[in-house]
Amino acid sequence: MATTRRIARRINEVFNLNANHIYYFYLGNWYHHLRDFPGILVDSNGYVCFNTINDYETSPYLQHGVRLHVRGGISSMPGYIQFTEEQLYILNQIVVNDVIAQEQINDQAERRPRNIDSIVRNSVLVREIKELRDNTCQICGSRLQIGPNSFYSEVHHIRPLGNPHNGPDITSNMLCVCPNCHKTLDYGFVEIDFESIQNIAGHIIDAQYVEYHNGNVD
Numbered sequence: 001m002a003t004t005r006r007i008a009r010r011i012n013e014v015f016n017l018n019a020n021h022i023y024y025f026y027l028g029n030w031y032h033h034l035r036d037f038p039g040i041l042v043d044s045n046g047y048v049c050f051n052t053i054n055d056y057e058t059s060p061y062l063q064h065g066v067r068l069h070v071r072g073g074i075s076s077m078p079g080y081i082q083f084t085e086e087q088l089y090i091l092n093q094i095v096v097n098d099v100i101a102q103e104q105i106n107d108q109a110e111r112r113p114r115n116i117d118s119i120v121r122n123s124v125l126v127r128e129i130k131e132l133r134d135n136t137c138q139i140c141g142s143r144l145q146i147g148p149n150s151f152y153s154e155v156h157h158i159r160p161l162g163n164p165h166n167g168p169d170i171t172s173n174m175l176c177v178c179p180n181c182h183k184t185l186d187y188g189f190v191e192i193d194f195e196s197i198q199n200i201a202g203h204i205i206d207a208q209y210v211e212y213h214n215g216n217v218d
C-alpha cells in the first residue's frame with residue numbers, strides 16, 4: 001500500500017473529516033480518482049472537499065486523465081480549507097511517523113550485495129548531477145537546506161536499475177530530486193512532466209526513460 005494512502009486515512013480519522021474517500025499528496029497536483037463522496041483531496045497545507053460526484057466531475061480545476069491532475073494545485077481552488085497551526089503540527093507528525101515506518105521496511109528489503117565498480121561509478125555521476133543542479137529538485141523546485149551553506153538532494157533513476165526494469169546507470173536516466181519527490185517517484189505515484197524537468201548543458205534527460213516511468217505509474 002502506498003504510504004500516501006495510509007497518511008490520507010490517518011488524516012481523515014484524526015481530523016474527523018468524514019470523507020468516504022480521501023487522497024493525500026503533499027504537492028497537491030496529482031491524485032488518484034475519487035470514487036466515493038464526500039471525497040477529499042489533501043496537500044501539505046489544507047484540503048478541498050467534494051460533496052457529490054457532480055461537484056467533482058464538473059469542477060473546472062480538475063483534469064480527469066489516467067490520474068487526476070490539478071494544474072495549479074488544490075490550494076488554488078475556491079473552497080480550499082487551510083489547516084490550522086495545530087493541525088499542521090499533527091499532520092507533520094503523521095507524515096514523519098509514516099516515513100520512519102516505511103524506512104524500516106525498505107532497510108529490510110534493500111540489503112542486497114552490489115558490485116563495487118558500479119557503486120564507485122554511480123557515486124561520481126550522482127555527485128556530478130547534484131552539483132550541476134545545485135541540489136534543486138527537478139520535480140518540485142525545492143532545495144532542502146541542512147546547514148548554513150549546505151543543501152541536500154538525492155538522485156533518482158527514472159527507469160529503475162535492476163530487475164525487472166534494467167534501466168541504465170547514466171546521467172540521461174537521472175533526476176536530481178528532494179527526498180519527498182524521490183519517495184513519490186519510487187512508488188510510481190506521479191507522472192513526470194517532460195516539459196518541466198528542464199534540460200541543461202551537461203544534463204540532458206532522455207525522453208524514453210520518462211515515457212517508461214509514465215507508462216508504469218500505478
Ligand SMILES: [Zn+2]
Nearest residue numbers: 137140178181
Ligand atoms: Zn521535490
